[in-house]
Amino acid sequence: AQSVTQLGSHVSVSEGALVLLRCNYSSSVPPYLFWYVQYPNQGLQLLLKYTSAATLVKGINGFEAEFKKSETSFHLTKPSAHMSDAAEYFCAVTRTGGSRLTFGEGTQLTVNP
Amino acid sequence: EAGVTQFPSHSVIEKGQTVTLRCDPISGHDNLYWYRRVMGKEIKFLLHFVKESKQDESGMPNNRFLAERTGGTYSTLKVQPAELEDSGVYFCASSLQGVRKNYGYTFGSGTRLTVV
Numbered sequence: 333a334q335s336v337t338q339l340g341s342h343v344s345v346s347e348g349a350l351v352l353l354r355c356n357y358s359s360s361v362p363p364y365l366f367w368y369v370q371y372p373n374q375g376l377q378l379l380l381k382y383t384s385a386a387t388l389v390k391g392i393n394g395f396e397a398e399f400k401k402s403e404t405s406f407h408l409t410k411p412s413a414h415m416s417d418a419a420e421y422f423c424a425v426t427r428t429g430g431s432r433l434t435f436g437e438g439t440q441l442t443v444n445p
Numbered sequence: 446e447a448g449v450t451q452f453p454s455h456s457v458i459e460k461g462q463t464v465t466l467r468c469d470p471i472s473g474h475d476n477l478y479w480y481r482r483v484m485g486k487e488i489k490f491l492l493h494f495v496k497e498s499k500q501d502e503s504g505m506p507n508n509r510f511l512a513e514r515t516g517g518t519y520s521t522l523k524v525q526p527a528e529l530e531d532s533g534v535y536f537c538a539s540s541l542q543g544v545r546k547n548y549g550y551t552f553g554s555g556t557r558l559t560v561v
Contacts, residue, residue, distance in 0.1 A: 375451075433490065438485075
């Protein structure tokens with residue numbers, strides 16, 4: 333069985349500050365990991381994915397995440413927050429071959445001016 | 446390429462009525478998934494089609510939910526009769542078929558279902 337824990341249902345940062353959204357996973361097999369973002373009144377958009385290649389993954393909009401097997405973590409970071417980053421972020425895990433995703437509960441990011 | 450399309454975007458129905466949600470995946474994507482998010486909780490898996498076959502329907506909450514995928518193209522999710530606890534956002538996603546490689550998943554914008 334697989335599971336995902338996102339630490340902090342709400343995170344608030346100032347514009348220009350570092351964004352750090354935490355994700356820890358549990359998986360009995362090598363995982364594939366994803367970060368999705370949902371802007372208000374929109375669907376889920378893929379930010380980035382880890383598929384067993386490079387452990388540091390760069391995504392869209394300046395986000396990146398590092399896969400750390402020893403810590404079972406896949407934290408999402410962005411050096412400098414923009415107001416437009418305000419959204420809900422979801423970490424998800426799956427096995428290979430198009431299996432279903434298991435999501436965390438989501439983290440609502442607020443960016444203050 | 447066109448994305449995953451879901452409609453309606455919103456639906457408000459009374460308890461006991463029937464609602465049918467539709468999902469059009471990306472052309473050529475054999476995998477189609479339904480997920481649901483209820484009341485700000487985590488997004489939960491409902492079922493997975495590979496072409497027209499149900500690969501995994503372990504997430505379907507009960508027999509009031511019926512999913513079909515006609516000819517391996519679009520899919521419908523029918524709720525009959527709807528209950529208050531069925532309210533939430535229903536997401537559809539599609540992906541290419543792969544055994545050793547995960548090609549990623551493209552999500553639709555979701556259908557917000559409100560049962561009153």
